[in-house]
Amino acid sequence: xxxxxxxxxxxxxxxxxxxxxxxxxxxxxxxxxxxxxxxxxxxxxxxxxxxxxxxxxxxxxxxxxxxxxxxxxxxxxxxxxxx
Amino acid sequence: xxxxxxxxxxxxxxxxxxxxxxxxxxxxxxxxxxxxxxxxxxxxxxxxxxxxxxxxxxxxxxxxxxxxxxxxxxxxxxxxxxxxxxxxxxxxxxxxxxxxxxxxxxxxxxxxxxxxxxxxxxxxxxxxxxxxxxxxxxxxxxxxxxxxxxxxxxxxxxxxxxxxxxxxxxxxxxxxxxxxxxxxxxxxxxxxxxxxxxxxxxxxxxxxxxxxxxxxxxxxxxxxxxxxxxxxxxxxxxxxxxxxxxxxxxxxxxxxxxxxxxxxxxxxxxxxxxxxxxxxxxxxxxxxxxxxxxxxxxxxxxxxxxxxx
Numbered sequence: 001x002x003x004x005x006x007x008x009x010x011x012x013x014x015x016x017x018x019x020x021x022x023x024x025x026x027x028x029x030x031x032x033x034x035x036x037x038x039x040x041x042x043x044x045x046x047x048x049x050x051x052x053x054x055x056x057x058x059x060x061x062x063x064x065x066x067x068x069x070x071x072x073x074x075x076x077x078x079x080x081x082x083x
Numbered sequence: 084x085x086x087x088x089x090x091x092x093x094x095x096x097x098x099x100x101x102x103x104x105x106x107x108x109x110x111x112x113x114x115x116x117x118x119x120x121x122x123x124x125x126x127x128x129x130x131x132x133x134x135x136x137x138x139x140x141x142x143x144x145x146x147x148x149x150x151x152x153x154x155x156x157x158x159x160x161x162x163x164x165x166x167x168x169x170x171x172x173x174x175x176x177x178x179x180x181x182x183x184x185x186x187x188x189x190x191x192x193x194x195x196x197x198x199x200x201x202x203x204x205x206x207x208x209x210x211x212x213x214x215x216x217x218x219x220x221x222x223x224x225x226x227x228x229x230x231x232x233x234x235x236x237x238x239x240x241x242x243x244x245x246x247x248x249x250x251x252x253x254x255x256x257x258x259x260x261x262x263x264x265x266x267x268x269x270x271x272x273x274x275x276x277x278x279x280x281x282x283x284x285x286x287x288x289x290x291x292x293x294x295x296x297x298x299x300x301x302x303x304x305x306x307x308x309x310x311x312x313x314x315x316x317x318x319x320x321x322x323x324x325x326x327x328x329x330x331x332x333x334x335x336x337x338x339x340x341x342x343x344x345x346x347x348x349x350x351x352x353x354x355x356x357x358x359x360x361x362x363x364x365x366x367x368x369x370x371x372x373x374x375x376x377x378x379x380x381x382x383x384x385x386x387x388x389x390x391x392x
Contacts, residue, residue: 019102020107021302023302023303026307027303057265060108060116062096063102
């Protein structure tokens with residue numbers, strides 16, 4: 001039984017803590033994050049997120065958080081066999 | 084290496100004090116989260132840790148974390164931590180200081196805490212400038228660095244904390260940057276396991292005051308520059324004594340001319356980061372102190388070794 005994780009990661013930005021410094025946007029390797037007109041991070045490329053957590057680690061104000069999707073257990077071997 | 088979640092942070096912070104008063108993009112928040120994560124991954128309880136801080140931007144850190152905290156006078160954080168560690172040897176003491184706090188006004192306290200080998204983790208945040216008071220040049224401003232008091236570029240030799248720690252007898256010295264956050268967390272985690280004075284110099288950014296005058300006005304640019312300006316130490320070569328020949332080889336006398344000044348955030352040679360040196364067999368001062376006390380007590384009970392006047 002091989003487990004794979006399906007779904008899209010959820011990125012939460014707490015605007016009451018965020019100071020719009022742009023570090024998370026600068027460090028995102030997948031261009032998930034972008035700045036809006038006030039400098040706060042928004043997530044236009046959310047489906048590209050790979051959960052590297054560089055934005056969380058580089059956030060000086062603990063204002064961004066990545067939540068993993070729910071884990072679905074999918075039997076890869078059975079899928080391959082049906083093909 | 085486990086990864087951070089902000090859920091971890093929430094348990095260890097005082098939410099009523101947030102958001103922090105630091106400027107947007109300041110590396111102090113990254114350092115604070117690294118300390119908190121290291122304490123979490125070390126498995127320490129909140130009530131086993133005390134954080135002592137001095138004055139400055141760094142001194143505010145003790146207000147945000149939910150440990151036992153002491154916000155003390157300027158430069159005297161190691162002195163207060165010495166008393167705390169001797170009174171409560173069961174506590175894990177984390178001392179955070181800025182570069183002005185630790186090296187200029189509190190230099191003597193830092194030296195004698197290292198000499199006595201008081202059991203604490205001392206984190207010296209080095210941002211090359213006096214941040215809180217308006218960007219005056221500090222003991223670590225590199226040669227040529229522009230600050231509000233050195234408009235044409237500093238020409239003083241910056242202080243070398245590494246050589247100082249080696250000379251004063253600190254058993255653990257590491258250097259990290261706020262760019263390499265995983266390494267920073269790991270080094271704090273290592274330092275928490277040291278019996279004795281563990282010193283970590285963290286190269287941080289002050290893009291608002293120092294960066295603005297040195298053409299690095301953005302936080303991301305200043306932090307990204309740390310990657311090119313520092314070099315990871317190679318533990319294998321270090322064991323063989325081949326790296327680095329500059330000043331960290333154990334045989335090198337620390338007072339000689341080869342102890343070059345810390346060149347700052349630009350120019351060659353690149354500053355080594357990582358675990359620079361570690362002395363084995365270090366014993367915490369408080370343990371030796373209480374052992375000595377028991378010894379004297381035992382002697383008195385027998386009536387020996389006491390001068391009768």
